[in-house]
Amino acid sequence: MRPxxxxxxxxxxxxxxQLTTTHGLVETPAFMPVGTYGTVKAxxxxxxxxxxxxxxxxxxFHLMLRPGPDIVAAHKGLHGFMHWQxxxxxxxxxxxxxxxxxxxxxxxxxxxxxxxxxxxxxxxxPEDSMDVQLKLRSDIAMALDDCTPYPxxxxxxxxxxxxxxxxxxxxxxxxxGQSGLESRTGGDAANTGQRVxxxxxxxPGGLFGIVQGGMHGALRLASLEALLRFDFPGLAxxxxxxxxxxxxxxxxxxxxxxxMPADRPRYLMGVGRPEDIVAAVLRGIDMFDCVMPTRHARxxxxxxxTGVINxxxxxxxxxxxxxxxxxxxxxxxxxxxxxxxxLDRCNEILGSRLNTLHxxxxxxxxxxxxxxxxxxxRLASWARGYLALRWEERRRSGRGGEAxxxxxxxxx
Amino acid sequence: MRPxxxxxxxxxxxxxxQLTTTHGLVETPAFMPVGTYGTVKAxxxxxxxxxxxxxxxxxxFHLMLRPGPDIVAAHKGLHGFMHWQxxxxxxxxxxxxxxxxxxxxxxxxxxxxxxxxxxxxxxxxPEDSMDVQLKLRSDIAMALDDCTPYPxxxxxxxxxxxxxxxxxxxxxxxxxGQSGLESRTGGDAANTGQRVxxxxxxxPGGLFGIVQGGMHGALRLASLEALLRFDFPGLAxxxxxxxxxxxxxxxxxxxxxxxMPADRPRYLMGVGRPEDIVAAVLRGIDMFDCVMPTRHARxxxxxxxTGVINxxxxxxxxxxxxxxxxxxxxxxxxxxxxxxxxLDRCNEILGSRLNTLHxxxxxxxxxxxxxxxxxxxRLASWARGYLALRWEERRRSGRGGEAxxxxxxxxx
Numbered sequence: 001m002r003p004x005x006x007x008x009x010x011x012x013x014x015x016x017x018q019l020t021t022t023h024g025l026v027e028t029p030a031f032m033p034v035g036t037y038g039t040v041k042a043x044x045x046x047x048x049x050x051x052x053x054x055x056x057x058x059x060x061f062h063l064m065l066r067p068g069p070d071i072v073a074a075h076k077g078l079h080g081f082m083h084w085q086x087x088x089x090x091x092x093x094x095x096x097x098x099x100x101x102x103x104x105x106x107x108x109x110x111x112x113x114x115x116x117x118x119x120x121x122x123x124x125x126p127e128d129s130m131d132v133q134l135k136l137r138s139d140i141a142m143a144l145d146d147c148t149p150y151p152x153x154x155x156x157x158x159x160x161x162x163x164x165x166x167x168x169x170x171x172x173x174x175x176x177g178q179s180g181l182e183s184r185t186g187g188d189a190a191n192t193g194q195r196v197x198x199x200x201x202x203x204p205g206g207l208f209g210i211v212q213g214g215m216h217g218a219l220r221l222a223s224l225e226a227l228l229r230f231d232f233p234g235l236a237x238x239x240x241x242x243x244x245x246x247x248x249x250x251x252x253x254x255x256x257x258x259x260m261p262a263d264r265p266r267y268l269m270g271v272g273r274p275e276d277i278v279a280a281v282l283r284g285i286d287m288f289d290c291v292m293p294t295r296h297a298r299x300x301x302x303x304x305x306t307g308v309i310n311x312x313x314x315x316x317x318x319x320x321x322x323x324x325x326x327x328x329x330x331x332x333x334x335x336x337x338x339x340x341x342x343l344d345r346c347n348e349i350l351g352s353r354l355n356t357l358h359x360x361x362x363x364x365x366x367x368x369x370x371x372x373x374x375x376x377x378r379l380a381s382w383a384r385g386y387l388a389l390r391w392e393e394r395r396r397s398g399r400g401g402e403a404x405x406x407x408x409x410x411x412x
Numbered sequence: 413m414r415p416x417x418x419x420x421x422x423x424x425x426x427x428x429x430q431l432t433t434t435h436g437l438v439e440t441p442a443f444m445p446v447g448t449y450g451t452v453k454a455x456x457x458x459x460x461x462x463x464x465x466x467x468x469x470x471x472x473f474h475l476m477l478r479p480g481p482d483i484v485a486a487h488k489g490l491h492g493f494m495h496w497q498x499x500x501x502x503x504x505x506x507x508x509x510x511x512x513x514x515x516x517x518x519x520x521x522x523x524x525x526x527x528x529x530x531x532x533x534x535x536x537x538p539e540d541s542m543d544v545q546l547k548l549r550s551d552i553a554m555a556l557d558d559c560t561p562y563p564x565x566x567x568x569x570x571x572x573x574x575x576x577x578x579x580x581x582x583x584x585x586x587x588x589g590q591s592g593l594e595s596r597t598g599g600d601a602a603n604t605g606q607r608v609x610x611x612x613x614x615x616p617g618g619l620f621g622i623v624q625g626g627m628h629g630a631l632r633l634a635s636l637e638a639l640l641r642f643d644f645p646g647l648a649x650x651x652x653x654x655x656x657x658x659x660x661x662x663x664x665x666x667x668x669x670x671x672m673p674a675d676r677p678r679y680l681m682g683v684g685r686p687e688d689i690v691a692a693v694l695r696g697i698d699m700f701d702c703v704m705p706t707r708h709a710r711x712x713x714x715x716x717x718t719g720v721i722n723x724x725x726x727x728x729x730x731x732x733x734x735x736x737x738x739x740x741x742x743x744x745x746x747x748x749x750x751x752x753x754x755l756d757r758c759n760e761i762l763g764s765r766l767n768t769l770h771x772x773x774x775x776x777x778x779x780x781x782x783x784x785x786x787x788x789x790r791l792a793s794w795a796r797g798y799l800a801l802r803w804e805e806r807r808r809s810g811r812g813g814e815a816x817x818x819x820x821x822x823x824x
Contacts, residue, residue, distance in 0.1 A: 083751075343449075
């Protein structure tokens with residue numbers, strides 16, 4: 001079914017909403033934990049449910065290489081494969097391919113790259129990406145885009161954006177079958193192992209378009225205009241969290257978001273730190289994904305109300321207190337910093353589990369706080385205090401210059 | 413409190429019982445999952461409870477090196493440290509020290525070895541082992557023993573056994589405080605960081621003695637006789653599952669077990685494969701531990717009613733069925749072999765979790781089956797069919813010669 005957003009309340013540009021998808025409701029603003037290979041690293045589906053995750057993200061690039069789309073399709077899609085009954089968004093694979101740098105070649109047709117798994121040549125065209133995502137049966141699929149590097153000249157950004165727009169059109173036509181049955185049996189099919197009889201009768205969800213254009217406001221607006229020629233049920237802002245300064249990112253959001261249709265969900269791809277999410281919600285974004293909570297967890301970096309702690313630090317060796325006394329997560333209710341540091345030192349799986357539970361709880365609790373604040377019309381005042389505290393903490397810890405893009409990664 | 417065994421039913425030498433400890437009841441025959449570093453690898457305490465684990469094992473050797481006994485003591489022992497409310501048995505560290513081979517030196521005093529963590533010299537005497545186990549506050553502690561290698565001549569086995577018996581006496585006196593306060597403040601204290609005021613007023617549980625003597629029946633009986641001069645509340649058979657043929661192990665059990673006091677729990681250390689456990693229960697053993705289910709799980713070896721499968725095998729690539737259609741565990745109810753193989757290939761933590769859940773379920777379900785069979789007086793007939801099937805399977809898969817000792821390991 002077509003993903004549809006119902007706006008329940010607004011405060012300034014910020015929106016409280018309910019996104020309806022094939023596999024159920026998502027309250028927005030929403031954070032999507034990243035499940036690269038059909039698992040949010042270290043978590044069971046029931047733990048994700050318990051944490052309040054309502055939608056997760058799967059990486060098309062990784063899943064097309066391992067286990068391959070046909071294996072997932074045989075399980076009736078990612079939901080059956082990974083035992084997750086709630087909504088799934090899949091990215092297009094574009095961002096990961098571009099991260100390969102020297103191992104890939106971009107043409108108008110699409111991208112060809114060497115598989116990092118076995119070195120074989122793989123092709124990813126807009127049609128390929130759609131065929132894979134259709135087999136993954138995600139509730140929300142993403143158009144294949146050319147992710148403009150940072151920095152980029154106006155000419156580079158324009159060329160990249162215009163290619164993304166042509167690919168968005170090809171993605172749209174493929175996903176919704178408007179190119180007709182004939183093209184589905186063409187050469188593309190051979191590449192993905194796609195057979196016409198495998199394709200479901202209609203798309204299992206909806207396709208989002210992605211606004212590109214680098215740090216150039218006029219290009220961003222042109223990109224949005226190009227996407228609006230098609231009936232995408234949702235729109236994403238891509239090409240951010242790629243190393244640009246925070247001010248640039250916020251300027252782009254402030255340029256683009258006000259022109260995005262109010263009735264469609266807006267997804268800021270790959271962002272970010274808690275303060276980045278708050279800043280983007282204030283500017284009207286509804287959906288987020290980032291590997292930061294899960295990857296940080298496995299590296300022992302844990303979020304607290306007063307900043308990030310590194311559990312590997314010897315200061316925690318004999319600390320009997322929880323990660324965060326204010327936190328109500330399973331980890332903080334039952335385990336000490338001392339125990340978590342010990343698990344980390346011994347490279348114990350339970351350490352990754354408990355840390356991941358805590359960090360995801362932190363992010364999902366932040367989203368609940370944001371939703372409640374919007375519903376009660378006190379987001380602006382809450383965010384003012386929150387952002388001031390976070391900035392103060394970053395100044396204090398000397399991590400003020402940390403790139404927001406740290407969380408935008410080539411899958412987990 | 414003193415661990416006490418209540419026998420509910422017997423069938424031949426096999427016993428159905430209830431072991432009462434400081435932290436509650438354990439139904440016997442019991443299998444103890446191994447939690448080397450204060451965590452049964454990949455499992456949460458609640459998952460262990462859900463699987464029906466009633467007692468787990470902690471490794472003194474590992475915990476004294478990381479995080480050190482004082483850190484655990486500050487959490488009021490292993491239970492508080494790892495958030496496990498049920499009984500815990502700790503080994504003495506002896507087996508692990510002996511596995512170090514060239515890195516250790518045995519004297520009458522005890523063992524000195526190089527820490528595999530940081531190379532520093534560490535001493536482990538019977539007194540040290542008791543002091544550490546008292547700090548871990550286990551429900552059941554084990555005497556420090558000299559684990560006789562296999563094979564050993566009668567003279568070697570006798571010397572080793574007699575040392576173990578002298579160490580058992582020293583362990584007993586230290587654990588139960590019969591050596592008086594004075595010796596507790598001696599040189600030993602410096603080694604373990606032990607201070608008199610740290611010691612609890614009475615032992616938190618009970619100390620088991622360990623029968624040694626290699627493959628020499630007369631030495632085994634002499635060892636048992638030596639232990640019975642003290643009031644150990646339970647007795648273990650050690651020095652098995654060290655590479656000896658199955659027939660030798662069963663012969664030793666058949667020699668020793670009939671002479672062990674009927675009212676005390678009998679623990680066969682480090683055993684073993686499912687068929688080894690069945691064979692030992694038939695001969696009157698009540699307690700087992702082995703890393704096999706957990707370690708096998710992380711290597712993709714999964715137990716089924718018809719033998720062990722290797723989930724890495726490509727035959728499982730597109731297999732939509734569960735590991736074992738007869739299994740009722742969480743993993744088998746929700747995930748395909750295809751998905752588990754995929755998680756293993758991608759080195760995903762969830763793969764280790766799901767595999768471990770399944771293998772531990774298999775072992776704990778086996779113990780439930782054994783207990784029910786004894787209670788209903790049909791163990792012998794059930795075991796006959798079971799062992800025949802297992803032997804048939806091993807012959808078929810060519811693993812007939814696999815050593816039972818594979819599961820006896822230097823911690824996990």
